[in-house]
Amino acid sequence: MIHALIERIDALIVxxxxxxxxxxxxxxxxxxxxxxxRLICSDGVEGIGEATTIGGLAYGYESxxxxxANIDAHLAPALVGMAADNINAxxxxxxxxxxxxxxxxxxxxxxxxxxxxxxxxxxxxxxLGGRVRDSLEVAWTLASGNTAQDVQEAEHMLExxxxxxxxxxxxxxxxxxxxxxxxxxxxxxxxxxxxxVDVNQYWNESQAIHACKVLADNGIDLIEQPISRxxxxxxxxxxxxxxxxxxxxxxxxxxxxAFSLAADGAASVFALKIAKNGGPRAxxxxxxxxQAAGIALYGGTMLExxxxxxxxxxxxxxxxxxxxxxxxxxxxxLTEEIVNExxxxxxxxxxxxxxxxxxxxxxxSRLARFARR
Ligand code: MUC
Ligand code: MG
Numbered sequence: 001m002i003h004a005l006i007e008r009i010d011a012l013i014v015x016x017x018x019x020x021x022x023x024x025x026x027x028x029x030x031x032x033x034x035x036x037x038r039l040i041c042s043d044g045v046e047g048i049g050e051a052t053t054i055g056g057l058a059y060g061y062e063s064x065x066x067x068x069a070n071i072d073a074h075l076a077p078a079l080v081g082m083a084a085d086n087i088n089a090x091x092x093x094x095x096x097x098x099x100x101x102x103x104x105x106x107x108x109x110x111x112x113x114x115x116x117x118x119x120x121x122x123x124x125x126x127x128l129g130g131r132v133r134d135s136l137e138v139a140w141t142l143a144s145g146n147t148a149q150d151v152q153e154a155e156h157m158l159e160x161x162x163x164x165x166x167x168x169x170x171x172x173x174x175x176x177x178x179x180x181x182x183x184x185x186x187x188x189x190x191x192x193x194x195x196x197v198d199v200n201q202y203w204n205e206s207q208a209i210h211a212c213k214v215l216a217d218n219g220i221d222l223i224e225q226p227i228s229r230x231x232x233x234x235x236x237x238x239x240x241x242x243x244x245x246x247x248x249x250x251x252x253x254x255x256x257x258a259f260s261l262a263a264d265g266a267a268s269v270f271a272l273k274i275a276k277n278g279g280p281r282a283x284x285x286x287x288x289x290x291q292a293a294g295i296a297l298y299g300g301t302m303l304e305x306x307x308x309x310x311x312x313x314x315x316x317x318x319x320x321x322x323x324x325x326x327x328x329x330x331x332x333x334l335t336e337e338i339v340n341e342x343x344x345x346x347x348x349x350x351x352x353x354x355x356x357x358x359x360x361x362x363x364x365s366r367l368a369r370f371a372r373r
Contacts, residue, residue, distance in 0.1 A: 047115025051107030109279025171202025
């Protein structure tokens with residue numbers, strides 16, 4: 001029986017400042033742009049979701065402006081009038097109508113889950129089969145661009161017990177300079193922290209073969225996306241030769257990518273991101289592929305704000321295996337909040353609410369203040 005229909009879906013572009021410039025190989029962030037999705041249902045329930053990327057078109061094929069335009073023109077009109085409580089039917093409609101567009105689909109799927117959870121009085125984790133943990137350890141990215149500042153930032157995080165896993169964003173500088181930066185940070189932190197790197201595809205295979213050995217010899221635990229997603233045979237060779245585990249991030253743009261990476265043996269760890277798979281349920285399909293293939297899991301982020309972060313978290317807490325923990329720190333990189341219930345970080349972990357839906361409500365006045373006109 002249909003209890004509620006989808007009446008309207010609004011997509012709002014929201015610009016929020018970051019606490020400091022965040023330097024990635026392909027882009028330096030001075031702010032983050034969220035696409036906030038409001039899904040209004042005929043029973044008065046509103047679901048919220050988020051479709052967020054990094055650096056306009058620098059990271060992926062969908063920009064915030066493109067996400068909003070495609071939702072407004074294609075995805076929202078296709079869903080209006082459908083049952084709000086049949087998420088399978090709604091997502092089937094979107095997958096039939098639109099190729100790709102996983103960021104936009106992820107935001108809508110999150111909003112559908114939030115609405116259904118609020119309707120039934122259940123947290124999203126329970127709609128996804130039930131949580132097996134209440135909190136997730138969270139890594140922090142050191143990306144100030146300065147070695148001494150990064151060490152200072154890491155020391156502060158250890159002292160306040162917020163993070164003890166650090167991911168370093170490298171790839172933009174000459175190889176020897178990047179390696180010296182990483183080794184210096186690991187030497188300063190020693191056994192007190194897990195240090196990992198993300199190259200965002202910036203090396204070629206010849207550089208990566210050498211660099212992975214140097215990094216492993218210097219105590220680096222995990223190497224994320226060292227070479228291009230396009231170079232599949234190179235990824236397979238690197239996965240066989242690197243003494244430190246290789247994690248796929250950009251290589252996974254869909255659940256189908258996850259399957260073919262697993263079949264080829266191109267990585268031993270997968271970064272799970274709701275945006276790149278098409279939603280919290282889609283990312284769990286990628287997780288099942290990984291688990292069947294013996295591939296370890298990591299809960300990734302597109303540096304979403306609180307809504308996207310909790311949509312990810314509700315999916316990740318249902319997983320039996322999350323060997324490499326998570327990096328769900330997005331809200332902590334922003335100076336402003338647009339929800340009334342800022343996510344709770346303490347003792348190195350994010351604590352996931354047990355309130356209905358995602359556990360969040362929009363702060364209307366702050367949303368109005370930061371929404372792009
Ligand atoms: C990426 O490539 O993983 C995640 C954390 C961070 O600092 O950047 C992102 C994107
Ligand atoms: Mg990455």
